[in-house]
Amino acid sequence: MGTQGEREERRKISGKEKGEEACKMRTKRGIDVVESPAVAQTVRPQRWWRHLVGEGLRRIEWECEVEEISSTTRATAFTKQISVTPPNSTGPGCSSLGGAMLEIGPFFVNRDNKTLSRNKYAWNNVANMLFLESPAGVGFSYSNRTSDYNNTGDRSTAADAYTFLINWLERFPEYKGRRFFITGESYGGHYIPQLANTILSNNKIMNTTMVNLKGVAIGNAYLDDDTNTRATIDYYWTHAMISKETHKAVQENCSFNRTYTGLCRTAIEEANNEKGLIDQSNIYASFCWDASAPQQQHASVTNIDPCASYYMQSYLNRQEVQRAFHANTTGLKQPWSDCSGDIDAVCPVTSTLYSLDILGLQINSSWRAWYSDDNEVGGYVVEYKGLVFATVRGAGHMVPTYQPQRALTLFSSFLQGKLPPE
Incomplete structure (x- = not known):
């Protein structure tokens, strides 16, 4: 991932370089803690846990401590949820390990499906990260x-x-007591506000700060099915992916009020046919045609390996990796799977803009460009009363996958309670 230079800068971590064996299991306060194969002694502490939530219910989580530790370092939870395809979205079902190993965690899986490379723009450069598999049945979590x-x-x-x-x-x-932030994407547009509300409500009920929640951030949020469907069709039209006639047919036959008539469904189906076979998470990216021969990929306008998710899936289905994670201890036969910016057509920027219109918030700071550490325009930002909306230029549905440096700049500003830099 990243430019060729960035990829060359990443330090490859192989079993031979760090020893073929995984670190020995250790226990902390009754929770199984291990380090992953090919990870031992490479970064600040990273711990995998199989944690009991309730009777019979277990979650898998991964903690990545920040590279520079202090007593006031922020703790952040990342919950990655589903990518939905309107109008028949089926609900949550994606693993946070996808966010960890494809987007913002300290490592990426290499093409050999066995070794790992450092992520230069990992978010644990600026915060302690906690990745949670939720709900039960997602990823390695089970009941x-x-x-x-x-x-x-x-x-x-x-x-x-x-x-x-x-x-x-x-x-x-x-x-305890550290500033806590919740971040996520896609169906996190439902999960994150509800978890935040649960935290704040219980803090009030208990008359104490059980969780010191300071903010939430949602990337390419899925908020409302009707709004998302209407916005997706408009996105197709404004990006020259469908014809004027089909866009007009959708506008004339779809009311987007929870009811889809036959004519409406026909028009939407025609729009899906016209746009062709593309990756809706990044409309300018290529597909992974053969993960076993990545060098044969079609040329892409991005530097992202479209087969990266397959490398991760193969890695997480290795028996030695699952043993190290204390995952799949019940011996389930089905393999682990992940899930079925402004170039995202899954939860497009138009959907967020339409949702902001519905909220009707007061603007505190007008729309402007913001700049990343590379002195390029990283995207655009507008500050409302109680909410900041920012785009990431050139990013798809999983923003840090496509624009890791810009995503880290934006995340750092969020933690500091500031708008991204001018």
């Missing part, structure tokens, strides 16, 4: 009760995540 799979929903997910956070802080009290 001993089938009812936890059949009756899951946004409310129960928020309640379980809150229970996890409280238990986690009890077991690791050194993090």
